[in-house]
Structure formats: structure tokens, C-alpha cells
Amino acid sequence: MANVGIDPVDRRILRALQEDGRMTVQALAEKVGLSPSPCLRRVRQLERAGVISGYSANIEQKAVGLPVSVFISIKLERQRADNLDTFGAAISRWPEVMECYLMTGKFDFLLRVVCADLEAYEHFLRDRLTQLEGVASIESSFSLGAVKFSRVLPL
Known part of the structure; x- marks a missing residue:
């Protein structure tokens, strides 16, 4: 906008x-x-005007039993518009996915996923991500802690 x-x-x-x-x-x-x-x-x-898009509460993810943050880089087999849209539509339905960005460079998408523990992440990976058609590679990086996290734009 x-x-x-x-x-x-x-x-x-x-x-x-x-x-x-x-x-x-x-x-x-x-x-x-x-x-x-x-x-x-x-x-x-x-x-x-869409400048204010909504109001929400900031919830501490650890306090609600979701202490694990995983950043996942996804490469698709093909980068055609329909493949990108299909992937985006699928992950939009998954509540564990907090953010998803279409990227330039080595990977096509960057996701931030939250979960309770490594077992929950394994289920997410096996039952959801690896089941999507057209995914060529998945690379996961686990956050050790947030150095800075802000939703406040520098106005």
C-alpha cells in the first residue's frame, strides 16, 4: 500500500x-x-485507508506452551505463479506458521513456525511440509532466543 x-x-x-x-x-x-x-x-x-489493519494482543509464546521457533527455508521444484500460489494457500491454513515470506535468492519461501517441542516440529514437518507437492528442499534453523522482536514500525 x-x-x-x-x-x-x-x-x-x-x-x-x-x-x-x-x-x-x-x-x-x-x-x-x-x-x-x-x-x-x-x-x-x-x-x-488500510493503514491500521487491525488490533490484537501480543502474547508471549513461551507462556502458552509454544517455546520453539523454527525458521524454515523452502525451495520449490518450479517457481511458476501457480506453484507459488498453491504453496502459499496450503501453508496459510496451518496455525503453526506465524509468518511466511516469498523470497529472492537461494530459497523461494521463508517461514517462521512455532511449536511446543521437537516432537511437535517433527510431526509438522512429516505430516504437513513434506506432504506438499512441488517442494524440492526444506532447511530448518532453530532459534536459540530472540535478540530483538518488535511489531512497532519506526514512524
Whole structure:
């Protein structure tokens, strides 16, 4: 999505909502220097424009029994549009896949998968990834820990 004419006030709103998406309109308005009505109008405009795509809670994956993060590089046998789309559609249905990127370079896709343990990952690998048609190679790298993880864009 192209920049939709975000001005400095919109940027302050976006920064504040990234820090705390649950703040009231009143608190947000005070933080960005507006009265509540114009502030809410701007938030709704940012939502309609697709700049704000949703709101969610950040959940600590270890606290919910999913301490293992695996980065998986996938190479397909063929890189035609229909092969890429078929792969993307399949992995989009799997809740373990937190992120998937179409890549340039040696591999076609990079996935971040979360799971409870190595046994759960083995099941994911055997029962899902290796069952997909057109996958030429799978390379897994296990995260030892996050050095930095952020969903906050540098606005």
C-alpha cells in the first residue's frame, strides 16, 4: 500500500496506538494533542485507508506452551505463479506458521513456525511440509532466543 498522505499528527496517532492499542480515544487524543472527536475521525480514516489493519494482543509464546521457533527455508521444484500460489494457500491454513515470506535468492519461501517441542516440529514437518507437492528442499534453523522482536514500525 502506498503512503496515503500521513501527516505528523497521523504519525503521532500511529506511534501511540503501536505502544498501546487499547488506550481510550480520550487518552489518545490527549497524547497527540487533539480533542477526542477529530482524533477518532483520524483513527477511523486510517482504518478505512488500510493503514491500521487491525488490533490484537501480543502474547508471549513461551507462556502458552509454544517455546520453539523454527525458521524454515523452502525451495520449490518450479517457481511458476501457480506453484507459488498453491504453496502459499496450503501453508496459510496451518496455525503453526506465524509468518511466511516469498523470497529472492537461494530459497523461494521463508517461514517462521512455532511449536511446543521437537516432537511437535517433527510431526509438522512429516505430516504437513513434506506432504506438499512441488517442494524440492526444506532447511530448518532453530532459534536459540530472540535478540530483538518488535511489531512497532519506526514512524
